[in-house]
Amino acid sequence: MIILTLNAGSSSLKFTVINMATEDSLADGIAERIGMKEGFIRWTINGEKGRLDSDMKDHRDALGHIMDKLHETVLKDQKVSGVGHRVTHGGPNFGDPEVITPAILAEIEDLAFYAPLHNPANAMGIKTAMEIFPDVPHVAVFDTAFHHSMPDYAFTYGLPHDLCKKLGLRRYGFHGTSHRFVAEATAELMGRPIEQLKIITCHLGNGSSITAVKNGKSIDTSMGLTPMEGVVMGTRCGSVDPGAILTILEKENLDAKGLNNLLNKHSGLLGVSGISSDCRDVEDQWDSNDQARLTMEMLGYGVLKYIGAYAAAMNGVDVITFTAGIGENGPRLRAWICSHLSELFGIQIDEKVNNARSKDPRFICKPESRVKVAVVPTNEELAMARYTAKFVR
Numbered sequence: 001m002i003i004l005t006l007n008a009g010s011s012s013l014k015f016t017v018i019n020m021a022t023e024d025s026l027a028d029g030i031a032e033r034i035g036m037k038e039g040f041i042r043w044t045i046n047g048e049k050g051r052l053d054s055d056m057k058d059h060r061d062a063l064g065h066i067m068d069k070l071h072e073t074v075l076k077d078q079k080v081s082g083v084g085h086r087v088t089h090g091g092p093n094f095g096d097p098e099v100i101t102p103a104i105l106a107e108i109e110d111l112a113f114y115a116p117l118h119n120p121a122n123a124m125g126i127k128t129a130m131e132i133f134p135d136v137p138h139v140a141v142f143d144t145a146f147h148h149s150m151p152d153y154a155f156t157y158g159l160p161h162d163l164c165k166k167l168g169l170r171r172y173g174f175h176g177t178s179h180r181f182v183a184e185a186t187a188e189l190m191g192r193p194i195e196q197l198k199i200i201t202c203h204l205g206n207g208s209s210i211t212a213v214k215n216g217k218s219i220d221t222s223m224g225l226t227p228m229e230g231v232v233m234g235t236r237c238g239s240v241d242p243g244a245i246l247t248i249l250e251k252e253n254l255d256a257k258g259l260n261n262l263l264n265k266h267s268g269l270l271g272v273s274g275i276s277s278d279c280r281d282v283e284d285q286w287d288s289n290d291q292a293r294l295t296m297e298m299l300g301y302g303v304l305k306y307i308g309a310y311a312a313a314m315n316g317v318d319v320i321t322f323t324a325g326i327g328e329n330g331p332r333l334r335a336w337i338c339s340h341l342s343e344l345f346g347i348q349i350d351e352k353v354n355n356a357r358s359k360d361p362r363f364i365c366k367p368e369s370r371v372k373v374a375v376v377p378t379n380e381e382l383a384m385a386r387y388t389a390k391f392v393r
């Protein structure tokens, strides 16, 4: 069975073609600068990289080019059986992936209220793909869904309750597909049922979030109403005192758009370090530039505090798992965080394994480590394809 996954952004469209018999990716790539000049599509098909420079007037145009390429290659002799769509915001109602009906598509469009940059683009990707593949199931996989199990005292803000109800203000959490995938893979690595484990998953990438997974369910996560809450990220500020934001509003004479730009695009690793939003660039200067040191240690300390909080929230922790760009590829930051947990959790990192590169899930702690520490590469596309395949079957 062949599943296509799509992740539509406002001017981009990411795709993956997965053979579910082997769970191998046959093709993946991205169309960028859709609706702009100098558009292009990059791909890897059967292990070979390629690129097409072409202006694409809209997502339909982009998907048309992508399908032409796929029909010449991996889809020459086989058909797509289902399409999985990444949807950023599922609001308060979606706790599981759903086969997309006209009513569900309308609901996804309505949820643009919560994710104005993402949900309209996701809906556009869905409509386009439904035109091109009218006869196969289309499945929406929501970034927020895994966190649906959070208890009310974890997701409620300390704001007037009526106002929260009116505006839908509460913590929803994001990266849910990744946290769930990684938690399930961690349970496999532990050789124990997920229903018996207390896992803290640290998804550290351009956007970062940490989740407490108790007995297979998300009971708390660091992102909130929007993906800005939590630890410092590439260009997002993470949690700051709302009073600081009011001060900026008053003193800098910014409107909502300007403030949003400041908090989302000019803060985080970029804003603090003044070097880059890319963690590699900041980490390179950890020892030579004090602002880089401060940035890396702020990030490490932020993650550390969530780990402590979530161990308390779950009344224990069996295993801490790192994933995503920084979590998978940043041994120094992992070691920095874990070195602060040696007395509390009896964690002992195995430096050799921590520093070795691998694409496989693995422990990076010594066998005698009381709380285990793992690195598990995330694969949101495979997770989406698995959900979609379930509906196809």
Ligand code: AMP
Residues within 6 Å of the ligand: 204, 205, 206, 207, 234, 277, 278, 279, 280, 281, 283, 324, 325, 326, 329, 330
């Ligand atoms: P993601 O959003 O998961 O693609 O992660 C992107 C982040 O991962 C960027 O900040 C990258 O700098 C970081 N990253 C990727 N590779 C490495 C690496 N080898 N060492 C440290 N950070 C990395």
